[in-house]
Amino acid sequence: MTRKALLLLCLSTCLAIAGCSNRSIGKSIDDKLLPGRISSKINQASADLKSNSNVVVVSYNGVILLAGQTPRADLKELAERVTKSEPGVRRVHNELQLMPPSAVSGLARVNDATITSSIKTRLTADSKVPARNIKVVTENGVVFLMGLVSRQEANLATRIVQDVSGVQKIVRLFEYTN
Structure with missing residues (x-):
């Protein structure tokens, strides 16, 4: 395949994917x-944030979720300040838990991945829910839902997530289209 044909194929794929979402290509790339x-x-x-914390950073449409664990409130605040200073960040949801990351076992992390996978599968299977517009993040049994959706969606x-085994709490961080 020639370089030009490959470039056209990539461009058309990006446009097709962007057409399936309610975000621009630029926002998708930023995310x-x-x-x-x-x-x-x-x-x-901070060396403490790097070595003594587990900070998960997720972006959807310029809205940032900080999840995970950090042992001190000042580190939680520092992570938020650093995040807010980044160009392109519209809003920050700081959901860092004040606890050492070692308090969350490897089994809990595997369970989180299983929960996320189950939720994504169920959302995709439901034709009334635009799964492509919803980002699912699970951290220590807490499910975070982000995306651009209507209130009905x-x-x-949320009802779908409530039926998934192992979910401790649901945090809705949606931006509403209506």
């Missing part, structure tokens, strides 16, 4: 790049 930039800045801001998604 892929922001977490890495923010994580890097958080790690540079958010309620349907």
Whole structure:
């Protein structure tokens, strides 16, 4: 395949994927790049944040979720300040738990991945829920739902999540289209 044909194929794929979402291609790209930039800045801001914390950074439409664990309130606040300073960040939901990351076992992390997978499968299977517009993150049994949806779609998604085994709590961080 020639370089030009490959470029056209990639461009058309990106446009097709963007057409399936209610976000622009630029926002989708930003959401892929922001977490890495923010994580890097958080790690540079404090050795304690880098070595004694588990900070998960997720972005959807410029809305950032900070989840995980950190042992001290000042580290939680520092992670939020660093995140807010990053260009392209519209809003920050700081859901870091004040506890050492070692308090969350490897089994809990496997359970989180299983919960997330189950939720994504159920959302995709329901034709009334726009699964492509919903990001699911599970941390220590807490499920975070992010995305651009209508209030009705958010309620349907929440009902689906409530039926998944192992979910301790649901935190809705949606932006509503209506």
